[in-house]
Amino acid sequence: MRWGLYPRGPGAAALAAARNFWARPRLRCHPRGRGTARSVSGASNQPQSSSNGRYRDTVLLPQTSFPMKLLGRQQPDTELEIQQKCGFSELYSWQRERKVKTEFCLHDGPPYANGDPHIGHALNKILKDIANRYHMMRGSKIHFVPGWDCHGLPIEIKVLSELGGKAQNLSAVEIRKKARSFAEAAIKKQRSAFIRWGVMADWNNCYYTFDGKYEAKQLRIFYQMYEKGLVYRSYKPVFWSPSSRTALAEAELEYNPEHVSRSIYVKFPLLKPSPKLVSLIDGSSPVSFLVWTTQAWTIPANQAVCYMPDSKYAIVKCSTSGDLYVLAADKVTSVASALETTFEVISTFSGADLEGGTCAHPLIPDKASPLLPASHVTMTKGTGLVHTAPAHGMEDYSVASQHNLPTDCLVDEDGVFTDVAGPKLQNKAVLEEGTDVVIKMLQAAKHLLKEERLVHSYPYDWRTKKPVVIRASKQWFVNITDIKATAKELLKKVKFIPGSALNAMVETMDRRPYWCISRQRVWGVPIPVFHHKTKDEFLINSQTTEHIIKLVEQHGSDVWWTLPPEQLLPKEVLSQVGGADALEYVPGQDILDIWFDSGTSWSYVLPGTDQRADLYLEGKDQLGGWFQSSLLTSVATRKKAPFKTVVVHGFTLGEKGEKMSKSLGNVIDPDVVINGGQDQSAEPPYGADVLRWWVAESNVFTEVTISPSVLNAARDDISKLRNTLRFLLGNVAGFNPETDSIPVNNMHVIDQYMLHLLQDLANKITDSYKQYDFGKVVRLLRAFYTRELSNFYFSIIKDRLYCEKAGDPKRRSCQTALAEILDVMVRSFAPILPHLAEEVFQHVPYAKEPKSVFRTGWIRTSSIWKKPGLEEAIESTCAMRDSFLGSIPGKNAAEYEVIIVIEPGLLFEIIEMLQAEETSSTSQLNELMMASQTTLLSQDPPLVTTDVIERQGTFLINLEGGDIREESSYKVIVMPTTKEKCPRCWKYTAESSDTLCPRCAEVVNGNMKHLEGRCYVPLHLCLRGSSKFYI
Ligand SMILES: [Zn+2]
DSSP states (O other), rough: OOOSSSTTSHHHHHHHHHHHHOOOOOOOOOOOOOSSOOOEEEOOOOOOOOOTTTTTSSOOOOOOOOOOOOTHHHHHHHHHHHHHTHHHHHHHHHHSSSOOSSSSEEEEOOBBBBSSSOOHHHHHHHHHHHHHHHHHHHHHHOOOOOOOOOOOHHHHHHHHHHHHHGGGGGGGHHHHHHHHHHHHHHHHHHHHHHHHTTOOOOOOOOEEEHHHHHHHHHHHHHHHHHHTTOOEEEEEEEEEEEEEEEEOOGGGGGEEEEEEEEEEEEEEEEEHHHHHHHHOSSSSSOOOEEEEEEEEGGGGOOEEEETTTTSSSEEETTTOEEEEEEEEGGGGHHHHHTTTTEEEEEEOOOOOOOOOOOEEEEEEEOOEEEEEETTTTTTSSSTTTTEOOOGGGGHHHHHHTTTTOOOOOOTTSSSEEEEEEEETTTTOBIIIIIHHHHEEEHTTTTOEHHHHHHHHEEEEEEETTOEEEEEEEEEEEOOOOHHHHHHHHTTSOOOOEHHHHHHHHHHHHHHOOEEEEEOOOSSSOOOOOOOSSSSEEEOOOOHHHHHHHHHHHHHHHTTTHHSHHHHHSSSHHHHHTOOOGGEEEOOOOEEEOOOHHEEEEEEHHHHHHTTTTTEEEGGGGGTTTHHHHHHHHHHHHHHSOOOEEEEEOOOOEESSSOOOOOTOOOOOHHHEEEOOOOOTSSSOOOOHHHHHHHHHSSSSSSSSOOOOOHHHHHHHHHHHHHHHHHHHHHTTTTTHHHHOOOGGGOOOHHHHHHOOOHHHHHHHHHHHTTTHHHHEEEEEEHHHHHHHHHIIIIIHHHHHHHHOOOOOOHHHHHHHHHHHHHHHHHHHHHOOHHHHHHHHHHHOOTOSSSGGGGGGGGGOOOOOOOOOOHHHHHHHHHHHHHHHHHHHHTTTGGGGEEEEEEEESHHHHHHTOOOOSSESSSSSHHHTSSSEEEEEEESSOOOOOSSSSEEEEEEEEEEEGGGGGEEEEEEEEEEEEBBOOOOOOOOOOSSSSTOOOOOHHHHHHTOOOOOOGGOOGGGGGTTTTTOOOOO
């Protein structure tokens, strides 16, 4: 709203409104700690026009065209205008071209190129942008290249499902083509959202993992690791998704806590007892080993039963069957109760005594399953004896490799039993009918003791939402055991924020036995290996790989599927490796895990020879994902971490900490936050700055909640900030810092004190940005503009600003402080609210071109602003003011006069600095007291009428870091003023209600230039009738 458009001009209504918006007088006394906020009270000594408006044009009201509020669409529209006008899109290249020494490199973790931009993207990208903008303003050249992770199963599956039945007939090349255009469409949408959020980058030069040059770099890393023996092909159990027909990495799983398995207790009959066991059994009853498993379908692949050598085991007699069972001694009671029977313990022995024994496979009577010691056996569940199927468990596999047991897999890519499993099981899906048949077979063999349904957490394919199995297959692996130790050592030099993230990362790394990097899909980077058509041999060496890398670099990885074998393996390459014929080989069918794609981004994106980023900043899921794959590939190839600092943020959750999901209806779309929803009264258009303020304000190191009320609160914060800025802008009108500034030491004490606070604020803010603690920046700023400025300083200085002469040093002193405050404030929040910061800059009356806060550096404060001694003066005066205001609750302070009595001493000397005369209505002391007049005495006045209030207090002066300490008492005597209200400044300082107070008389009469026109201000300040006059 332009107040200048009021029909009566800037008169009484405008002034009253100004008071309302800029400082609501609060007539209460706050308890107050030293150096903290103080409330303004009784602030009604502001100028208002007299009833005839005679002096209204003689006061200097704030003027600025900076709008107080942006209503409805104005907010997002103004942001778009600012982006255009202030060159948001050119800022990245501008700052790259600067000649500066330091560079700050934030390496963008690539979001996945599927789906629409969501609130999680907003959190991540805005945090990065705040960090970048801060470092840029501090003078570093920013290296930030946004990227996208473009390959992978989720995109491939989406494309295939959209094609439906037609997908069956598509070639790999056709699927890849469709997957690429799908990814491109997603990238386009996400990019325009990121730009709209104000994220600074060169959006025409991003990186994409499907770019040929990127793929070539990635293959080079692959080959370097292969050459070092860190990449190998092996037959091992891996997580396998029958629904996607591919191996999956740990990061591609999600655990379903509601999964139901059919758990079973099975007897493994004793075949050959260990020597110790021989002595404990008499052969009168059959002996079996009790095993419990949740995966009945893995029983056919059993190769052993494992025990814990250090634990006690028992032979028990079952009261129901009379059979003897072996199980862990600790599990006797619980297992008996599960089997609804009782066990009588015959004897106990150590687990190690089982060594050398064997039991029979419950479905294949002649097959021996050795009893083996293993460290992974636990007593938390089951019987203390673990069924071991090396093809279907990582730990089982490791036991099998120690004892040279076979790792035969009876399950194919579709999760179906193969013919090797026998006719009863062949072609049956292991998790469905297969499980059922196995249980029936165990029942028929009389080895099943019990079956029950068990609800437990089970891994699912994160994309198809179907359960996975563990299945041995020939895959490519990265041997991370050899890399882990170095990686952990290097991590010690990396700064993690929060610090606990380091342990979390090490733990996830420790949990990973190996990294399976091959996938049996087509949308990805091929593993550049050729397989012999008839022999189980493969071909890969530096010549073949170099040739493929060159092709990929030029034409992209499509060549793997489009070029004939003789071009992928040309004669000259083959002749170097012994003259084999290309036609004897076929290109391998596996592609690389997308974590390998994105994990090698450092080699393509990071600048310089060092190729280390100053910062990686991602969500906590990346501790087991991108942070880790980046670290492992970097350590494997060059023995260094790709990052110096890692900042980890939480996930976005709903208001009550619940996950966001469409079904819960709590999904917040960033586009709706910015542009509003269908019902704009329920979902108003907030603009991007509100979204950014929310991001900055959140404690990002834990989970981050978002809801309509959170966003609304963010909007309110920004509105208050806007009002503060408007006051600052309005009151520096007509001020030129270069010519009008007052040297710090000549400024009013309160103005000097504000600079002192400002310097402290600036240091704390800079420090918080340095620590990436943007929430603290917001809290510091908010406290400053609400408490120190709006509630305190602004209410005190209005009289000086509005009623003194334009060029009066008292007024200039205040404006000097305001100009500094404005500058520090804008730079402080600029990284967080770039649109508002630039908008403010367009309204700074003395701003020089370029009018851009981002092109003019970081906060500049002066060490001479630091004046801790002033705290004593202001704090003690405020203590006395609190006594005064507390004594007249609900009253207008200006209608009272105050006598302050302080015994001679340090406190008196300090207060005397603020008022040299005994009694004054214009002193700095009286300004702070906001009274009609203040009298400063060192002893009690002689007379005191009955109509007075007396308050006493003490104040502890603490100077020079505690070297000077002195407690002084003071007395505040309050009485109604005998003066009348000045019709110009409204202070009770006039002799009669129709004469000006001495100060106003001097201001008005001393400047009368064109009395006839009833204008009483200097010509150059005569603003009457000017359309520029707003407040
Ligand atoms: Zn006056």
